[in-house]
Amino acid sequence: MTTLQLSVRPALLLGVPNRITLIRTVLSMLVAAVAFRTGALSLLVAGYAVYWLGDMADGAVARWRNEESEAGAVFDIVCDRACSFLLAAAFMATFPDTIGPLAIFLVQFGVLDTMLSLAFLLWPGSLSPNYFYRVDQKLYVWNWSKPAKAVNTAAVVIALVVDHHVHIPWLPYAVACVAVVVKIASLARLLAILRGRIPAVPAAS
Structure with missing residues (x-):
């Protein structure tokens, strides 16, 4: 029986850029959830700020550390949609x-x-x-x-x-x-x- 070989180094999946992506996504979605409940425009703006600044940071760090990967790019794309959808839902509920x-x-x-x-x-x-x-x-x-x-x-x-x-x-x-x-x-x-x-x-x- 042949063993499938990993095409992506585990270090890239667990690297600093993906950790930043995960942290900014969790923080942005937590702020969005609170904004959803409170209806505070300031929290909506803060949620978007965390999302946008984190999105710039993870890409910049990935390039700086030479840790770009296809898996990381897909993870970033998925997280962008998660942040956008929950923030948009909070926006629509409030306004x-x-x-x-x-x-x-x-x-x-x-x-x-x-x-x-x-x-x-x-x-x-x-x-x-x-x-x-x-x-x-x-x-x-x-x-x-x-x-x-x-x-x-x-x-x-x-x-x-x-x-x-x-x-x-x-x-x-x-x-x-x-x-x-x-x-x-x-x-x-x-x-x-x-x-x-x-x-x-x-x-x-």
């Missing part, structure tokens, strides 16, 4: 007027963006979506460049906070819908590449 734009955001981020983010697994050696520019520059710029990632996870929430203070109800809907359009265009391009209809165009080296 029912946010249900519409946040529902659009959750479809975009929870379904469309998840499909795109896991596409790096189709190209062995990509390590994470952060290196998708080696596969296709346009998809990388639209989805995983620093501005794109910031807009993808933060724009709708910031628009909701702005609407809460100055009452611009159309703004969160507009931001959420633009993100959906970008994701649909990205998925169309990805499928076209996978079907061989258009070539992938990596960034110039």
